[in-house]
Amino acid sequence: EQKQLLQDTEEMKQHLHEPLDAAKQPRPTAFEGDDLVYDASTGAVMAKGNVKITQIDGHRFITDEADGNLKTQDVDIDGKAHMLQLTPGLQRIKMDGYRTKYNYGTDTGTMEDASGKVDHQYVKGQRIEFYPDKTIIYNGSATKCSAKQPDYHISADKIEIYPKDRMIMTNAKFWLGKMVLYTKKTYIVDISPNAKSPQYPRVGYDSDDGAWIAQNFEHPFTENLKAYFDFKYTSKYGFRNVYGLEWNT
Numbered sequence: 001e002q003k004q005l006l007q008d009t010e011e012m013k014q015h016l017h018e019p020l021d022a023a024k025q026p027r028p029t030a031f032e033g034d035d036l037v038y039d040a041s042t043g044a045v046m047a048k049g050n051v052k053i054t055q056i057d058g059h060r061f062i063t064d065e066a067d068g069n070l071k072t073q074d075v076d077i078d079g080k081a082h083m084l085q086l087t088p089g090l091q092r093i094k095m096d097g098y099r100t101k102y103n104y105g106t107d108t109g110t111m112e113d114a115s116g117k118v119d120h121q122y123v124k125g126q127r128i129e130f131y132p133d134k135t136i137i138y139n140g141s142a143t144k145c146s147a148k149q150p151d152y153h154i155s156a157d158k159i160e161i162y163p164k165d166r167m168i169m170t171n172a173k174f175w176l177g178k179m180v181l182y183t184k185k186t187y188i189v190d191i192s193p194n195a196k197s198p199q200y201p202r203v204g205y206d207s208d209d210g211a212w213i214a215q216n217f218e219h220p221f222t223e224n225l226k227a228y229f230d231f232k233y234t235s236k237y238g239f240r241n242v243y244g245l246e247w248n249t
Contacts, residue, residue: 001094005060005084012056027104028056029070043071055104058086063100073104083111091119091135091163097128107132118161120191122146125159135161142167152176152203152213154187167191176213181233209234224248 012030031038034049045068047053053061053068053075061075062082068075077100085093090107097114108131115124118135125140136158143153156169172187173180205211214232221227230242 001084002086005054005058005086008054008060009056009058012054027073029068029073029104030054030056031068031070033066038070043069045070055087058088059104060084061100061102075100075102075104075109077101081111083116090132091161093118093130093135095128102130119163120144121161121167122150123159123161133162137161142169156187161191164192174215176233181213182231208236209240210236 008030012028016028031045031047031051031053033047033051035047037046038044046066047068048065051061051063051066053063053066060083061077062084063077064079066075066077066081078098080096080098081100083093083095083097083100083102085091087107093116095111095114095116095118097111097116099112100109102109108129110130111128113126114128117123121142121144123137123140123142125137127138128140129136129138137156137160138158140159141153141155142159142161143150145152153175154169154172155175156172158168158170160168162168167189169187169189170185172184174182174184202214203212204214209232212232212234214230217229217231219227224247226246226248228244228246232240232242234240
């Protein structure tokens with residue numbers, strides 16, 4: 001799918017009547033469908049049947065029916081939509097959802113009852129907002145496990161994903177299967193390329209503990225003093241946590 005989108009946008013570039021200017025608005029966009037109606041005076045487009053809306057910088061929507069405007073660069077999809085974003089400088093997004101509104105000019109939009117992948121995070125949300133510098137998920141969850149029913153995931157009232165920087169979760173709950181292990185009011189995850197701390201709990205199995213899930217947390221108080229909490233839950237013994245204070249000279 002990604003290869004096809006890159007191939008299609010490259011073909012669009014070859015058919016431009018003038019050189020592509022990244023700063024020029026509106027950006028070239030192609031509407032495809034079995035039934036198309038276009039008003040040249042207003043820029044309005046109505047498309048039905050096998051609809052593809054492709055922007056030249058690597059952004060595409062696939063749906064059955066959509067309304068849009070080539071002048072204002074708005075897209076309005078009331079039903080189910082599939083979104084793929086490979087735009088340079090933005091997060092790589094692959095998402096399915098409903099009631100989508102998006103503006104190609106500002107790279108902003110919303111999608112409801114959505115699920116998919118934002119960079120390396122598998123996410124779900126009641127509502128997802130897209131911005132050039134971040135993605136915000138409301139009443140949703142995130143995990144790095146690709147399974148339909150992941151062994152572990154984190155849910156939160158609000159999840160903010162800043163590409164190659166950090167992920168901020170508000171009122172986060174850490175789940176093992178259908179059981180909530182613990183909660184945190186604010187949970188910040190380092191998702192930068194050189195992140196040192198694990199992003200999510202580690203999961204494994206050994207003969208001593210059986211199946212287990214573990215994660216390490218630290219909170220600095222001063223340059224020398226920090227609190228640590230080594231969380232671990234095992235199928236044989238339940239919680240086997242270690243916590244305390246550490247002083248570094």
